[in-house]
Amino acid sequence: MVKIVVLGAGTGGAMTANILRRKLGTDADITVVDKSTKHMYQPSFYLIPFGYLDAEEQARDVRELFDNGIEFVQDEVTGVDPDEKVVECAEGDIEYDYLVVATGHRLAPEATPGLLEGWEETDSVYPFYHYEAAMAMREAFEDFDGGTFVVTQPNTPIKCPGAPLKMTMLAEDFARRKGIRDETEFIMTRNADHHFGVQPYRDKLYQLWDDRDIQFEANFSVEAIDPDEQVVRAADGREIEYDLLAPVTPQYGQTAITEGSPLTEGSENGEYVTIDERTLQHTEYDDVFALGDCENAPHSKTAAAARKEAHVVADNLEALIEGRTPHAKYSGYAACPLLTKKGKAMMAEFDYEESISAPVESKMNWILDVNVLPSVYWNLWLHGYDPLP
Numbered sequence: 001m002v003k004i005v006v007l008g009a010g011t012g013g014a015m016t017a018n019i020l021r022r023k024l025g026t027d028a029d030i031t032v033v034d035k036s037t038k039h040m041y042q043p044s045f046y047l048i049p050f051g052y053l054d055a056e057e058q059a060r061d062v063r064e065l066f067d068n069g070i071e072f073v074q075d076e077v078t079g080v081d082p083d084e085k086v087v088e089c090a091e092g093d094i095e096y097d098y099l100v101v102a103t104g105h106r107l108a109p110e111a112t113p114g115l116l117e118g119w120e121e122t123d124s125v126y127p128f129y130h131y132e133a134a135m136a137m138r139e140a141f142e143d144f145d146g147g148t149f150v151v152t153q154p155n156t157p158i159k160c161p162g163a164p165l166k167m168t169m170l171a172e173d174f175a176r177r178k179g180i181r182d183e184t185e186f187i188m189t190r191n192a193d194h195h196f197g198v199q200p201y202r203d204k205l206y207q208l209w210d211d212r213d214i215q216f217e218a219n220f221s222v223e224a225i226d227p228d229e230q231v232v233r234a235a236d237g238r239e240i241e242y243d244l245l246a247p248v249t250p251q252y253g254q255t256a257i258t259e260g261s262p263l264t265e266g267s268e269n270g271e272y273v274t275i276d277e278r279t280l281q282h283t284e285y286d287d288v289f290a291l292g293d294c295e296n297a298p299h300s301k302t303a304a305a306a307r308k309e310a311h312v313v314a315d316n317l318e319a320l321i322e323g324r325t326p327h328a329k330y331s332g333y334a335a336c337p338l339l340t341k342k343g344k345a346m347m348a349e350f351d352y353e354e355s356i357s358a359p360v361e362s363k364m365n366w367i368l369d370v371n372v373l374p375s376v377y378w379n380l381w382l383h384g385y386d387p388l389p
Helices: 011-027 042-046 115-121 131-143 163-178 201-212 303-321 363-379
Strands: 002-007 028-034 038-040 059-061 070-074 077-081 086-089 098-101 105-107 147-152 184-190 215-218 222-226 231-234 239-241 244-247 251-253 288-290 334-341 344-350
Touching: 002 011, 011 028, 011 070, 011 098, 011 303, 042 131, 042 163, 042 363, 098 303, 115 222, 131 244, 147 163, 147 239, 163 184, 163 201, 163 244, 163 334, 201 334, 201 344, 222 244, 288 303, 303 334, 334 363, 344 363
Parallel strands: 002 028, 002 098, 028 070, 098 288, 147 184, 147 244, 184 215
Antiparallel strands: 038 059, 077 086, 105 251, 222 231, 231 239, 334 344
16 A cells, blocks of 8 residues: 655645545555644634634644544654655654655744844734734734834745735724824835735735835845834844834744755755645655645745645646656646735735736625635635635
């Protein structure tokens, strides 16, 4: 019987394992390895601070997410030897015939000097990519009575590149509804020329931000946070004072993969598994596939991207097992519901070649993202069912 090991029980790992279970049936032994038994709905983290999603509903035990016949191993992956086809774990090695790497991003708040101190020792720094900070931020917004609200982004790739923009716009809208907009300044930084990389959504966002007097600070490379002075410092000497700070945490590949295997050799900074951007097959090891935030394909790191990649990985892995040439191709599809204010959102959809959806704000997009997608995510997508185009 063929042995398939999936590293990571997050979005990409869970989807792929369940799809493979149905495709291969009892002809495959499928094992998912993850050190955590908790699966979080991460798109909720920018909604929880405003009370738009029930925080208690955003976590599941990963063992509830897998179809019958999938083995879950709670263990810490420490390395991968693709020549010997072995996953090295804290509690013992696991052999495989085929490997799917879906280990996601590692949040590293310690990589920004002052970020951890500000989070742990003050009431003004909330790195909302962490569930605990998103939860605490809700009370901070309720107590906030004006000042300068700042969202910063690190110099690393980040999962959900639209999340900082959504946090900024929802906070500005919250201030308007609370009656403190005139007493509040809103600033978002990014170490790039623009706040969003894809047209025509970028120009539409610029228009919205100009109309709402939201400031974008371009090419701002965060060097440090000074929680005592309540200042963010950039590498070029610029400084931004804040009263409430929502920094996006620096993010990297998992050390078990980046340092404990050759799978990331050849990628930028050695942080990401090197794959073919279409087939998602490793460039050196034919029996290894990767998807989601851990690999180097040039797509946005979103759950919507992993949702499409999971089907490509499963199709190509099935072909390989059956002795056929992998033929499924990933288009680079990614989607980002850009929530612009309470009750309004713009759906940004694009692939490697072009944008797909129109840059239009609507109530329907808000309903889709806030009221529909969480249920679809838990009940369909994670199980490998894809009812939406």
